[in-house]
Amino acid sequence: MFKWIHRFGSAPFVYRLAGALSPWVGMACLILLCAGIYIGLVVAPSDYEQGESYRIIYVHVPAAILSMFVYVVMAIASAIFLIWRLKLADVVAQASAPIGASFTFLALVTGSLWGKPMWGTWWIWDGRLTSELLLLFLYFGYMALRAAIEQPQSAARAAAVLAVVGVINIPIIHYSVEWWSTLHQPATISKMGESSMHPSMKRPLFMMIFGFQLLYAYVLLIRMRTGILQREARTSWVAQLPEVARD
Amino acid sequence: MTELANFFHMGGYAWYVWPSMAITFVVLLANVWFSKRQFKSVLRETATRSKALAQKHAQRRSNKTTEQSS
Numbered sequence: 553m554f555k556w557i558h559r560f561g562s563a564p565f566v567y568r569l570a571g572a573l574s575p576w577v578g579m580a581c582l583i584l585l586c587a588g589i590y591i592g593l594v595v596a597p598s599d600y601e602q603g604e605s606y607r608i609i610y611v612h613v614p615a616a617i618l619s620m621f622v623y624v625v626m627a628i629a630s631a632i633f634l635i636w637r638l639k640l641a642d643v644v645a646q647a648s649a650p651i652g653a654s655f656t657f658l659a660l661v662t663g664s665l666w667g668k669p670m671w672g673t674w675w676i677w678d679g680r681l682t683s684e685l686l687l688l689f690l691y692f693g694y695m696a697l698r699a700a701i702e703q704p705q706s707a708a709r710a711a712a713v714l715a716v717v718g719v720i721n722i723p724i725i726h727y728s729v730e731w732w733s734t735l736h737q738p739a740t741i742s743k744m745g746e747s748s749m750h751p752s753m754k755r756p757l758f759m760m761i762f763g764f765q766l767l768y769a770y771v772l773l774i775r776m777r778t779g780i781l782q783r784e785a786r787t788s789w790v791a792q793l794p795e796v797a798r799d
Numbered sequence: 800m801t802e803l804a805n806f807f808h809m810g811g812y813a814w815y816v817w818p819s820m821a822i823t824f825v826v827l828l829a830n831v832w833f834s835k836r837q838f839k840s841v842l843r844e845t846a847t848r849s850k851a852l853a854q855k856h857a858q859r860r861s862n863k864t865t866e867q868s869s
Contacts, residue, residue: 604810604816605812611823615823654830
């Protein structure tokens with residue numbers, strides 16, 4: 553059992569595992585996203601209140617959920633790195649940051665495009681939108697901090713501390729629509745209990761959320777391999793890799 | 800209106816729905832494309848560096864053997 557756990561701390565093992573998994577994850581992701589967006593745009597009925605504009609939900613909600621999900625992964629990985637000095641946890645955190653930033657950007661832009669026809673404005677400084685914007689700056693701050701400190705060890709540690717402290721923002725984003733008055737609608741779906749969405753609309757939404765999650769996993773696997781290569785460039789196992797030793 | 804035109808019209812919300820879809824497509828694709836490109840370039844760098852290192856070691860070894868033989 554401990555041997556099994558130990559292998560996941562081993563860079564060569566994780567590098568090879570990520571390489572073996574990524575094509576399958578990528579394929580599953582592509583199928584799910586194509587099916588989800590087709591059902592969401594074509595098959596699902598239109599909303600009785602919002603008409604066809606509600607279909608933005610199929611990209612906005614997955615992007616917004618993933619923007620927070622990726623941050624939580626990044627913060628947990630950073631905490632593991634700080635506590636147990638596990639280098640691979642730092643690889644995961646570093647690889648996650650740009651993906652999370654892109655999802656946050658997407659959530660803000662698609663939210664804006666949905667807000668204009670529904671609320672009559674592109675932007676308001678309410679709790680939800682402001683805290684989501686803060687999330688984008690947290691991602692940028694994390695990446696800027698890593699880039700600014702020359703010594704990689706101290707850069708990793710400083711960025712990890714920022715990631716862990718910034719996780720306070722996640723519950724603020726989540727509960728912002730309940731705490732403060734806002735134009736933003738409350739959550740439509742919930743993992744537990746009843747949700748206010750008809751199954752014919754909910755099914756493609758879950759497909760899109762899962763598809764986004766697989767996309768995160770796919771890009772994370774590729775970025776982790778890059779990170780491992782960069783950190784282990786001088787080791788003998790890297791020199792002996794067929795893709796490195798090849799002429 | 801034909802069914803297809805109706806679909807693209809999105810009940811009058813075309814200018815909000817389609818840009819949302821387009822930007823999502825672009826951002827997701829860019830994620831995959833840039834990460835793949837970075838991986839390939841790092842792989843190439845690593846290969847050239849490890850080859851240069853191997854050559855250096857080989858040279859040092861051959862220098863040592865010539866020193867010993869002389």
